[in-house]
Amino acid sequence: MQGKKVSESFTTFTQIVMPNDTNSMNNLMGGNLLRWMDIACGICGGKHANRLVVTAAVDNVSFSRPIKIGDVVTINAQVTRVFNTSMEIFVDVYKENYRQREKVKCNEAYYTFVALDDDGRPVECCELIPETDEEKHRYERALRRRELRLILAGRMKPEDAKELKEIFLGEMK
Template sequence: MPQPKYARESLTTMTEMVLPNDTNTLNNLMGGRLLHWMDIAAAICAQKHSNRIVVTASVDNVSFSEPIKLGNIVTMQAKVTRAFNSSMEVKIDVWAEDIPAGTRVSTNQAFYTFVAVDQNGRPIEVPALTAETEEEKELYTSALRRRQLRLVLAGRMKPQDATELRKLFAME
């Protein structure tokens, strides 16, 4: 069994500049390009945690709260929030910075799920995650609810078996 790892050990930061080829006709970063960058940053994070090849299993809802403009610097920060058997949930936060204007805004946040695989593409066990800070502990606890929701929505778990989700709706 792999040794547990701390959340800080997988922390990954990736920075990109929005160039003309990355934009739409409004000179905003294309959503697909941002999703591509987020997937790369989150995959690097999951690989650092597992020391394995990883594949993207799912991406939770991604909302585009602020446009990212041509010339902005995009910073993505990814961290593993919980490791299960062979899968890992990775939280990624995105900021856009306009250096000349001296502004930095949060633009996106998402949870990605990755599965570690061996050389034959079969799932393989990953190290457990040790949460240290209060934020890490909350993300760790809530990751099980998000996982159960993903499984229910994908038809891989019956709603009545999603015990952590059911607790949210339990009437006293």
């Protein structure tokens, strides 16, 4: 199976925050932002896999800056690594206020998606070809993030996490 470049599935999703998207403080509700992030990642993953993908996990999301009514939200999603049937996707979120003419980063997260065949079973994805230094850096670190996710989900024993052991125990040898 031939690999794809990160740029081939890079996805930008843009939305304006409307009154029905906000809470009583006129801030975008966190659940709506998570939904938009999930949609952007799903489109990105689908473009990479050339098939239906579903959300398997979402890493920690901190709401660092409020997004207000009328702000334009731009969400960028890119595949960072492929693991057989699953892929890790990095997403970052920016808000833009037209009056203040500033674009500010306000969130980021890693999502995990699984590619499915026509019967809804996990299916192998094509490899990822990172090109830029940033893409290569995220690609290299993705295995550590995956091991941590699997440990926290109870699907891997800490002693089996080779990459994490190297980080934490490597200097002790």
